[in-house]
Amino acid sequence: MAELKYQTHHGMTDLLPDETRKWQALEQIIRREAAKFHFEEIRTPVLEPTELIVRGLGQLTDIVSKEIFAFQRGDTNYVLRPEMTAPVARSYVEHRLDQRGGTQKLYYIGPMFRAERPQKGRQRQFHQFGLEVIGSADPIADIEVISFMVHIYQTIGIRNTRLRINSVGDLQSREAYKKTLKAYLKPHLPSMSELSRTRFEKNPMRILDSKEPEDQPVIEQAPLIGDSLSESSREHFNMVKKLLDDLGIDFEEDPYLVRGMDYYTETAFELISPDLGAQDALAGGGRYDLLIEEIGGEPTPAVGFAAGMERLLIACDELGIELDPGKSLDLYIVTMGGSAREWAVPVLQQVRGMGLSATMDYQGRSLKAQMKDANRAAANYTLIVGDHELARNRFTFRDMGASEEESLSLDEILERMQKLIGEGRTQDKA
């Protein structure tokens, strides 16, 4: 096709009407289920202070070091949020949400931005939904979060997922572990990948995540975080696993699971799907007991997860799960002639006032073209009006599904429509 004057940026896509129906259906499920778990929605700006993201996620993480969209205006630094945990934590501190009392249970849905090379299941503007439970150190909080995450995919019908969990321990455990790990790694460094060698000083735990072949033998023999866990971290993790068992949620313990953000402590988890290809992580999360203090709040334990919506929808496609309820319209008013068109305008308002959806042609097209349009819009009924009907004050009311029609007064038609609401025969897919 010819060169376009303007188009979306690399890795960013328009969601067109035939797509957005599916998105709305997904969002509806998320909101409904979040409400069941008694989570409340939080919405924050897409632009955040650069420092928040850098401090929050960690300077050395991939996201911060090479994937953030940042710009400056005057002497203020802005970033497009790459994730929601830090922004929610910021909001919690900024608005003293602890003063609302108890544990804050928040959910969000929205666009995130990362300057990566796009591929299947990875875009520069993508969408996540997720939960944050702030103010509880109880393993029950971890479990509620994990259980919601698993529940959502179950509800949608994505069954063949795998839950992987690990504990990265509290601060003491991590310091102790880093020490043993570095002591172990040091003699092997010369034979290891360049990436791992750079990580050694900065963040040795990330080496365990390496997929470089030359690192594998070293990693296999490496000491595990599990062996360095403090007593309380061990108890916490054991309780999480026990509760998962109690809930009948299958999981596999992966001692090598280390997640991408520095703020994680204790429980870390990931939900992966074999239906996704290279980018197989559907969702992931964990506890972040140090983040809120790190960004200037009171020491506050918290746990959450984030899920990629594009990936969820890809999985649905792969599995043949249809979220799109399809188009629907209650009434299409077909008009012939200027007076009929003018007559229709207030009738539309009346029908809509009854809670039904209604539209008409705006172009003065032929009856046939309007019928075709009504069909395309998946209209359940059409009301046909021309000079003939106006003169007799009786209108043609056509049932598009049954291909039957009769001549009725407007009141009779409205009465029928009213009845349809009661019978739930209309497509009110809010």
Place this chain on the structure above:
RNA sequence: GAGCCCGUAGCUCAGUCGGUUAGAGCGCCAGGUUGUGGCCCUGGAGGCCGUGGGUUCAAUCCCCAUCGGGCUCCCCA
């Protein structure tokens, strides 16, 4: 940041071993049915064959660059 593949109508894709007016299906518009959709038939609109340059008598086709897209590594949702 690195590698591989691909850019022909709105969409999915043929095609030209380089050679006069570039095709199909679907979609769109109209007619067949002077006031009736979904099926069928007929017709129509719609392409500087992504863009720029090069080679050539001649380029949509070959070469280079560029832009865009897809996939992979890395990493993540």
